[in-house]
Structure formats: structure tokens, C-alpha cells
Amino acid sequence: xxxxxxxxxxxxxxxxxxxxxxxxxxxxxxxxxxxxxxxxxxxxxxxxxxxxxxxxxxxxxxxxxxxxxxxxxxxxxxxxxxxxxxxxxxxxxxxxxxxx
Amino acid sequence: xxxxxxxxxxxxxxxxxxxxxxxxxxxxxxxxxxxxxxxxxxxxxxxxxxxxxxxxxxxxxxxxxxxxxxxxxxxxxxxxxxxxxxxxxxxxxxxxxxxx
Numbered sequence: 358x359x360x361x362x363x364x365x366x367x368x369x370x371x372x373x374x375x376x377x378x379x380x381x382x383x384x385x386x387x388x389x390x391x392x393x394x395x396x397x398x399x400x401x402x403x404x405x406x407x408x409x410x411x412x413x414x415x416x417x418x419x420x421x422x423x424x425x426x427x428x429x430x431x432x433x434x435x436x437x438x439x440x441x442x443x444x445x446x447x448x449x450x451x452x453x454x455x456x457x
Numbered sequence: 458x459x460x461x462x463x464x465x466x467x468x469x470x471x472x473x474x475x476x477x478x479x480x481x482x483x484x485x486x487x488x489x490x491x492x493x494x495x496x497x498x499x500x501x502x503x504x505x506x507x508x509x510x511x512x513x514x515x516x517x518x519x520x521x522x523x524x525x526x527x528x529x530x531x532x533x534x535x536x537x538x539x540x541x542x543x544x545x546x547x548x549x550x551x552x553x554x555x556x557x
Contacts, residue, residue: 361499361510363463365541377548384552396553399461399543408543410461410510441465443499443508448477452484453496 359394359445362419365408366430366438372402392418408439416442459494459545462519465508466530466538472502492518508539516542 371379380398387396394412401407413419423440430438471479480498487496494512501507513519523540530538 361497363465363499363510365463365543373546374548376546380549381552384549387553394554396550397461398546398549398553399463400546401541401543406541406543410463441501441506443465443501443506446473446476446498446500448474449480449484449498450496452481453487453498454494 358415358447360413360416360419361443361445362411362413362423362440363408363443364411364423364426364438364440365399365406366435367405368407368435369405370402372400372407376400376407390418390422393422412445416444458515458547460513460516460519461543461545462511462513462523462540463508463543464511464523464526464538464540465499465506466535467505468507468535469505470502472500472507476500476507490518490522493522512545516544 370376384398387393392414394414397410399408399410411419411422413422419442423442427438427440430436470476484498487493492514494514497510499508499510511519511522513522519542523542527538527540530536
């Protein structure tokens with residue numbers, strides 16, 4: 358069983374390669390979070406939105422991370438944060454080529 | 458460059474293994490969609506929500522699929538549909554273990 362956390366919010370920037378440089382240390386730290394498996398970093402420089410799709414081992418770990426991350430983003434002046442935790446339906450996901 | 462489409466909506470069910478049986482043919486058909494790479498099927502039987510995280514080759518393919526899928530869900534009596542397309546920030550995503 359694995360759990361998806363989807364997060365998105367409005368952000369003024371940076372985006373693209375500048376975003377990658379600014380948040381590399383944060384990305385490294387996320388690898389240490391409890392129950393964390395992977396994160397896909399998402400961005401839309403035109404709409405000025407960013408976020409992430411995360412996979413966690415448990416629902417509790419995903420919810421705990423979301424609460425911490427929401428507070429951290431608030432510290433960057435970013436709110437509100439849209440966040441949702443879902444269970445992965447594994448038989449259907451297996452049909453659609455996901456190797457993750 | 459790859460693009461994430463995140464979709465979620467309220468749904469009465471089915472969930473879990475019954476959902477997997479009901480939507481296996483739909484999952485097979487999604488593999489034929491233009492620009493489609495993979496889908497993670499998401500569900501929350503307590504909150505009565507479901508959706509998906511998709512990866513597409515282009516922003517246009519993701520947007521076209523979202524428009525079609527929103528109409529299809531409407532045909533199942535499901536609306537509104539929350540849908541967002543994001544570019545993947547590849548350098549940051551590479552740090553966070555995603556092998557997809």
C-alpha cells in the first residue's frame with residue numbers, strides 16, 4: 358500500500374533552473390523525511406503555481422509531512438496550500454504502466 | 458520535458474478491489490491516449506474522493522485529455538472535476554528518487 362500526497366499553491370517564483378538551484382538543499386532534506394519514497398516537483402511559471410506529487414509509505418506519514426510543509430510554506434509567505442492525501446489503487450495503476 | 462496532470466473529484470464509489478474490476482477496461486483504453494506515459498489511480502473511500510496523477514509527453518496532450526476526461530466524468534454524473542497541468546522540474550525531481 359502506498360499513498361499519494363498532491364500539493365499545489367500560488368508562488369511568485371523562482372521557476373525552472375533558478376527554482377532548481379534555490380531548492381536543491383530542500384530537496385535533499387526531503388529525502389530524510391519519515392516514510393518518504395519520492396517526489397515529483399511541479400511548476401507552472403505562467404500561472405505562477407508550484408507544488409509536488411509525493412509518494413509515502415503510510416497515510417500518517419503523508420499527513421504529517423503535509424502539516425509540516427504547510428507551516429514551512431507559510432514561513433515563506435505562501436498560503437493557502439492545497440493538499441490532499443490519496444491511497445493508490447494498485448491493480449488499476451499496474452495496468453497504466455507506472456513502474457514507480 | 459514531461460507534464461503532470463492531477464485530477465480529483467467526489468465519487469460515491471466503487472473503491473478498492475471493486476473499483477479495480479469496474480475500471481479495468483477504462484484503464485486499458487487510457488494506455489492508447491495520445492502522449493500518455495503513465496497514470497497512478499488515486500482514491501479515498503472515507504472522504505468519497507477519487508482521481509489520478511498522470512504523466513504526459515506534452516502540455517497540449519495533458520490539457521486535451523483533461524477536457525475529454527471532464528466530459529466523460531460528467532457522463533457518469535461526476536462534476537465538478539478539479540484538474541491541473543504542471544511542468545515537471547526535472548533537476549529537483551531527480552534529487553528526490555523518482556525513477557519514472
